[in-house]
Amino acid sequence: MVRAISLGGILFAAWLLLSGHTEPFLITVGAVSSLICVVIVRRMDGVDLENIRIRFSPRIVGYWLWLAREIVKSNIDVASRVLSPNLPISPRLIKIKASQKTPLYQAMFANSITLTPGTVTIDLEDGMLLVHALNTEAADELLSGEMDTRAARVER
Numbered sequence: 001m002v003r004a005i006s007l008g009g010i011l012f013a014a015w016l017l018l019s020g021h022t023e024p025f026l027i028t029v030g031a032v033s034s035l036i037c038v039v040i041v042r043r044m045d046g047v048d049l050e051n052i053r054i055r056f057s058p059r060i061v062g063y064w065l066w067l068a069r070e071i072v073k074s075n076i077d078v079a080s081r082v083l084s085p086n087l088p089i090s091p092r093l094i095k096i097k098a099s100q101k102t103p104l105y106q107a108m109f110a111n112s113i114t115l116t117p118g119t120v121t122i123d124l125e126d127g128m129l130l131v132h133a134l135n136t137e138a139a140d141e142l143l144s145g146e147m148d149t150r151a152a153r154v155e156r
Contacts, residue, residue, distance in 0.1 A: 008038040063154045067112055070147070074116040078134065081118075092139045093122075096129045099152045109151040113142065 011034040019030060081087045098106045110121040110129055118134035119142060133139035141147075 004038050004042055007041065008034050011037055057154075059154045059156075063150055066150060067115065070116050074118050074138070077138070078117040081135065088136075089134055090136050092133050092136065094131050094133060094139050094143060096131055096142055096148065098124070098127050098129055099148055100127075100155050102155065105151065105155040108154070109148060112147060112151060 012031055015030040015034060016027070019026070021027065021030075081089055098109050100106045100109055106124060106127060106129075110124045113119050113121045113129065113131055116138075118138045120132045121129050122132055123130040131139075131142060133142065
């Protein structure tokens with residue numbers, strides 16, 4: 001029960017921070033939405049320690065800053081490719097091994113790939129990711145393993 005209450009509090013706090021609304025009606029809607037989410041997750045037996053554990057550390061902040069820089073770089077690259085007919089688009093599907101140990105951090109890694117424009121994680125199964133890359137350079141950058149290494153460092 002404590003975990004469900006914690007989950008509800010985290011969901012409501014996230015809703016409040018992201019919405020920025022302070023009107024009583026909208027706060028009530030946010031609280032009710034959070035409560036409905038908790039009820040659904042409890043019925044699915046999804047309330048466990050891993051789902052609601054939040055650990056903030058300098059490593060996660062550093063990773064977010066690095067990821068933000070990568071997102072900006074990828075945005076510029078994709079925009080250049082869209083606007084310039086001379087730059088090649090050569091879509092590829094690649095498989096990448098996720099070196100993260102827990103499903104939570106594997107999902108974080110997969111979402112990080114999807115957040116960077118030009119790459120989309122299609123599947124995550126048994127620690128292997130299937131990724132669509134817009135061009136060879138984006139695929140090669142993922143295959144170099146830098147993002148995987150940085151994401152795995154956050155888990156430790």
